Amino acid sequence: MSVELTPEAVSAKWAAHLKKQMITVPNSKKPGYTEVYRNALYPTIEVNEDTFGLIQQTFSQYANEKCLGHRPFDENKGDLANHFVWRTYKEVDLERTYIGSAISSWVENGLLDPKQGEGTTKPEKSGIAIAYWGPNRPEASVINMANLSFSRISISLYDNYDAAVSCFILQHSHVRVLFTSSHYVPIVLRAADKLPELKAIVLLDIPGPKSLPLFEIQRSELIREWAKSHDVNVFTWNEAIAVGQANPHPFIPPNRDTIESFCYTSGTTGLPKAVIIRHSNIAFGMAGLQHILPEKGLVSISYLPLAHILERGWESFILMTGGAVGYYSGKVDRLPEDLQILKPSAMPAVPRVLNRVAAQIETQLAAGGIRAALLSTAINTKIKNYDETGTITHAFWDRLVFRKVRAKLGGNLRVMVTGSAPCRKDVLRLLRIALVVDIREGYGQTENMAYATYMAPNDPHIGCVGPINPGLELRLRDCPELGYTSEDKPYPRGEVQIRGGSVFTGYYEDEKKTKETFDGDWLATGDVGQIDQYGRLQIVDRVKNLIKLAQGEYIAIERVEGIFASLPICQQVWLYGDSFQPHLVAVAVPDPPQFAPFASKVLGRHISDSDEAALESAANDPKVVEAVLQEFIRLGKSQKLGTLEQMRALKLRMDPFSPDNNMMTPTLKIKRQEAAKILRKDLDALYEQPPYDLSKVK
Template sequence: MRLTQDLSPAVVLVFRLVVWLYSLISYLPYLLLRSPESQSLSECSRRLKARSVSGDPAGPYRDVAALKGLEMCLHPGINTLDQVFQSSVSHFPNSDCLGTRELLSEEDETQEDGKVFKKVILGEYRWMSYEQVFKEVNAFGSGLAALGQKPMKNIAIFCETRAEWIIAAQACFMYNFPLVTLYSTLGGPAIAHGLNEAEVSHIITSKDLLETKLKSIFIEVPRLCHVIVVDDKLSTSSEYPRGISIHSMASVKELGARPENASKPKNPPCSSDVAVIMYTSGSTGVPKGVMISHSNIISGITGMTHRIPKLVEDDTYIGYLPLAHVLELSAEMVCLAHGCRIGYSSPQTLSDQSTKIKKGSRGDISVLRPTLMAAVPEIMDRIYKNVMLRVEQMSGFQRTLFLLAYNYKMEQLAMGYSTPLCDKLVFRKVRALLGGRLRVLLSGGAPLSAATQRFMNICFCCPVGQGYGLTETCGAGTISHLWDYSTGRVGAPLVCCELQLKDWIEGGYHSTDLPCPRGEILVGGPSITMGYYKNTHKTSEDFFVDKKGQRWFCTGDIGEIHGDGCLKIIDRKKDLVKLQAGEYVSLGKVEAALKNCPLVDNICAYANSDESYVIGFVVPNQKQLLALAERKRVRGLWEELCNNPVIEEAVLTVLTEAALTAQLERFEIPRKIRLSVEPWTPDTGLVTDSFKLKRKELKTHYQNDIERMYGAK
């Protein structure tokens, strides 16, 4: 983002003069007061962060703090998840642990188009202390045992992110019930597959999911007999198949608190026992269950802790991403291990503008004002585009001031300096969109664009720790150091794992490439999971153990290692398509280049090897598309605009310009596109819960359009 030609020269000159005087006045005290050992952000960024322990450019690469050996646990002698939580309870018994907002009222609101949305007004957060949570965990685990749940026998949780989810999980960890996690957005066949494969007899769920999804598949899951509903008000008016018993969470805790049940001895887990079988939402095919041991999770959160400094009980984390995803589960486990408090939210109530928040009332983030937050790039991209739309709607003077301040801060960050006055005067209102107290923002699930990362650094006045990890690596892989303000990279390996590059001949990537070694990323260490549940063939394909006995996972992602030891994701094996003329196209690269175009909310590039060009499916940004239609003097309803050939051609022209600016090759640029009327959400089944594209489902969904764009129809 740079200043445009229409800005007033006088305003620019005055601003530059003020900035020059301020810099001169503040720089002298900075030099005098600065301690000899302190370093600027730019000096920190140039540090060596990881290096090859073998001297080979292929690696393995380790964090410089772990050159003598990989770290496996947070505290000596604490090697299971129940021990981690009990340690926090003993250190922070009266500190706030889990918080939920009180529901004050709920009402229907009719929109201009006639659609009716349910809106809520929420009160303050109500908190449970660590001691209170521990009592609930103990009672619930005891109650599950009284209902017939056995140690080392799988139990499922199919529920939205909320305090009850983590209470149930901690109870399962304490009583050694392997926890099968299922995304709340999965369809019926995928849910039934997971429950049957894991041979589940007990499931923990919510009232909404019971009625909308579970109830319809009971007949397909013959082993299931106990359903525990986490909501307070449980309606039993519905009819369920014979053999299915419905319990409230409260009644199970009451059962567990009875003396005859509470006094029964537990069967605590050991570090090698399975803690979680995490069913992925799956960007391709049927969901796979990843077996994760207690030691895997503890190793992963140990690595993450090293990249989130100064975690204290005063920190507040906002939990709203799916807890069935390894990113959210790991982040919350890190917080619980350090006595932080977790306030729960949802994407529908997160901000003041969220879909379920009644106009004029406050969203969760404004009330909670967190200091820690995790997000997937899709959410950050939305924030970026929404703020920039607001900037476009400012008066000329306000827009000029904002852009000047933005560019000034970008220059200062590049030199390694902070801008406290600029933050207070210009970016305070933008920062308030995320509560105003955020000090660490973690990004994961997919690559974050450089433009969005820089925007978050500047406008929200906090570092963005971009990370890379997979369910199979227990979320551990890399996280950028918080003082490293470079963009487009995912940081150095965590202290719990190491990275290696494997040559991919077909794609043209080699560890001997200059200036940076490149290849398929392999992740090894104690955080690498046990493999896929009941799928030895796929496990042997993707996992292996080296001569030293260390476990490795082959990610399928292509990366390059920079001179300071940081990783950059540059491609994916499954995203590479060979066109008819022999050119290789990386679909992920094309999508990343076009996703920051203001007209694009989401995009999927597609190519058929029998054809000579790329096509694309685009979810357009509504405000931008309506503005484009007005300029083209095209009128109509939203669906009519998306299906209008004139609008389609105009969007394609804008995308082509963006692709050329991003220096894509001509053969990589989509030649035809299809505009989507509906956005892609996990509920549509076209993206995963972390908003990764489901290419197989998208291909099926747009099959007629593919044939049309390739001339078959």
């Protein structure tokens, strides 16, 4: 980075601007739009480095420091070891060189050439496409660095993609080499006739036993024979490393306009779109982040999907600033264990993760006894201090109580960012004082490299996503059909539009969708925002996800759903509205550890959180359903939801929404249209019930 700024210096600069975080461009007001807003501290920025220069500098400066880590498998223990093993930057430097050289060698030998008359060479204008499909692991980062260093296009597939979507992406992006595990190879080879450009598969399986019983052969050998029949070569990771080591090739540095990756959107309403991310987008984001997050040498955990833009951007930031990334064990229920072993100093989070942490604290409060009373006193004292002074620390209570809360996430966090969906203000405030971390909300999309807005350091006024990031511009477009205009009082409101160096140039091979996404040279985000009194953006609605009820009222379904999602006894909630009906209904999935004691109390008998039959029975018991519905309504009232925003009927189901049952995308967003089709009988039954009387709940 060209500008060296310390965290203390950046915080001090922002402290003087917390009451005015954005400025307007003179004479920029146009009919139907607000004025154009820029960051108050950094209206413009200089981008002096390119991505290749940044990564080369990092490898040189931090050669002997920790870079990528994972928990190895302990043969004696029969489980993962209770420690991380690390590759240094120097070791990762060698691996990315070997992997990149191996692919160059295969290109020279003609091994990656498609058959005559098959395929297309469109991506070769910027370099061939290389894909990774698998769980979070260090090799994925090595592959991305190799692709960057040799001007190749990176493609990441979500670990839970189904066969149809994954094969569409491999075909659409013209992938030549796929790095994956043997688990996914059958899916690929069954579709080999539709993937004429796929010429090599590199297996990332853990090696099996060296000696096998008579007449048995390695799984990799079976895969090789099957792949060979489709003219696809198969290598192991170590074999690819050996090829590159024996055939070194020079780097092919990208220029600013070189395509870095196709980042596929989640596809809530159809096949995913390929967002074209160029090296200039990444370099711009890295240059701007130093002005709002100047930390270096952070240790972070990788647990969000590798194909998600938040995880991709965050890992790039950590590794380009000399930090280390430890990869979690691969199982969400073991994430707390991974955190306590890794002890990260930074991590990204999404609201559903934060809601679960807050729910655990609330459960402890509800348990009663001396510990609950002590925790309640500590929380109330710190919240009072926070509301009065904005401070998140307390010399006595942090040491006595919150040290144990912090320990659940490793005890070493000092940087935490949340995004992808709004986080409730009370949840964010609780976690700031309980974790003693300045958790900051950000806002962004795949289409702007997740670099759009970010809260200022130590801003005590939560409930926003901060000002526009350094170097970008923001404006709001009137949405009169929804009741939002630039003339609204006290704050201007409208669709958020963004312009600047992090904004993408279009969707690959989809000119129609590209035109629909832009308003001139402005990215139209589809989110409705308002500019508050401090010059910060607040997301208040979604242009496309509004539900119109029978009486003509619009409901921001996702915003309301986000409020209900924080109820501890349920792990998922889906709110549904029909334009022919006057009220909302909901389908929720209970969280067994929280739901079991709740249902036990309602029914007057013990229900174990591991007794699936008993949980299923409780979820269908009218008394339990009504009790849970009352909790949702009570939560809604506490958050000042309007009468029409409250759910008036509820269905509980123990089977979660998931990509496996086609009701969620790989990014864990509900596919509303698909869910409505699958749950049509339940929805019809809910609307046959009289709407619940809200006056029953105080």
